[in-house]
Amino acid sequence: MSKCTIIGAGIAGLMAAHTLQGQGWSVVVLDKGRGVGGRMATRRIDDGVFDHGAQFFTVRDPRIQKWVDSWLAEGIAVEWTRGFTNASGETQNDGHPRYRGAEGMTSIAKHLAKGLDIWLDQKVTKISAQNSLWEIQTEKVTFTSDMLIMTPPVPQSLALLDIGQVMLPAEARAALDEIEYHRCIAVMVLLHEPSGIPSPGGIQINDEPISWIGDNFQKGISGAYGATIHAAPIFSQTHWETDTIEVAHLLVEASEKWISADVKKFEVHRWRYSHPIQLHNESCLFVDSPAPLVFAGDAFAGPRVEGAALSGLSAAEKLLKSVK
Ligand SMILES: Cc1cc2nc3c(=O)[nH]c(=O)nc-3n(C[C@H](O)[C@H](O)[C@H](O)COP(=O)(O)OP(=O)(O)OC[C@H]3O[C@@H](n4cnc5c(N)ncnc54)[C@H](O)[C@@H]3O)c2cc1C
Structure with a gap:
């Protein structure tokens, strides 16, 4: 063997x-x-659930589609949407499914981990x-x-x-x-009220200083209001050593237009290796x-x-x- x-x-x-x-x-x-999952990471803050690494996934290759179909059938993965909002506030449906883990992205990894000898x-x-x-x-x-x-x-x-x-x-x-890899600073904010992020709860900004804002409540993984903010590569590189409170403040301020709700609590996670360049x-x-x-x-x-x-x-x- x-x-x-x-x-x-x-x-x-x-x-x-x-x-x-x-x-x-x-x-x-x-x-x-x-826990398992690596960058498919889900975290709790009080009664809020946050995906703070990968936010969703897509499938193009039939070899992976086979696995995803079985995850969908077993309720491990769920289709989130067929299009997100862009920086101009327009939500586009391109017909292509974006999937999420049923209880956050780690659901997929936890499912795959069953029966394996994992240390x-x-x-x-x-x-x-x-x-x-x-x-x-x-x-x-x-x-x-x-x-x-x-x-x-x-x-x-x-x-x-x-x-x-x-x-x-x-x-x-x-x-x-x-x-080499880009860095990404992620901020998870637990909110007092719903965010102002339009349905379905994800904004692909793809610009500096913010690349993405996701609403974990609208996404369907969190019982409490909360958003995940991903800083873009230049901001993340420039502020890698910046104090946690200051970096969170800067990113929340830059997201104000979209989040428009009072922050109850926040946590910061720094992904040193976020996406390969x-x-x-x-x-x-x-x-x-x-x-x-x-x-x-x-x-x-x-x-x-x-x-x-x-x-x-x-x-x-x-x-x-x-x-x-
Ligand atoms: C902020 C962010 C947003 C993203 N958004 C998306 C998205 O929306 N959609 C999408 O498709 N992808 C997204 N991605 C990318 C996606 O998460 C990754 O491509 C994918 O999860 C990588 O999987 P992997 O198994 O290659 O690596 P990883 O998930 O990084 O797994 C590697 C594992 O190795 C372990 N490890 C490392 N060093 C050691 C060591 N010394 N000893 C033991 N274990 C070790 C780590 O703990 C980790 O669990 C995002 C990533 C980040 C960080």
Whole structure:
């Protein structure tokens, strides 16, 4: 039985784990977080529920549509809308479904996690190769396995391999070194009244200083009024070190036109690796030396949930083929 360790219980790692386990492999998934989902993240503030990473997902590829159809049938995912409001206040319906998790984006990850051997709160600190086996060291335990899939943002994966002095083939290393990410500062605001955001509850501004504002109440995941504000890349970069209260104040002020409600409470989350700026030209990257290793995630098959899911599937398929 082939043994594979997967780092990351985001959508890429979970899709890879399902595929390999479905083929009879022994799979262990490690994540540093306290929950699964990675950037598909949902958080509570009092009685408010907030998606603060990915807000929705779309599907174009029939391989992922199959999974989404089953999530819809089981009530794990729900169609949110077929179009959001733009910065001019116009809401457009382009006929293309935008989905959400039934109770927030983590619903999908929690569903996928069932039946998998997932170790949470396991921050990997070093990866090394010994006699063609991977040795994966966390703050608490050391795991060994024949194969490894790495789904953290690429610079984080490379740092772990560097600590363990793993030499990758030069061409692969050069391509991975190119991959960089935007940052995103997210502010979650619990509100006293409904926001002024028009139905269906999402504004794609795609400008500075704000890229997106989502109304978690209208979205249908929160019983309390609340909004998620995503800062755009330049604002996020410029204010990365800015004090939490000040950064929240600046973003709430910039969203006033849309939110127009008193803030009861807020929390800030800083996504150091939000969206990849450059993509690798393959849906995952396989290297067979010093032992089989696949890099996967949204930097490979597309900078969104669907791309990460596809990359996870590709990573599993690559490993399955490599042992045939
Ligand atoms: C603010 C924001 C808004 C977004 N909006 C959308 C959207 O609306 N629609 C959309 O489709 N996409 C959106 N995205 C992108 C989408 O969330 C990602 O493309 C997708 O979730 C990436 O999945 P992944 O599995 O590749 O990576 P991740 O979800 O990042 O998973 C990687 C996992 O690796 C773990 N990890 C990292 N380092 C270690 C370590 N040392 N040890 C153990 N575990 C580790 C992390 O904890 C994480 O769980 C958004 C992202 C952000 C941040």
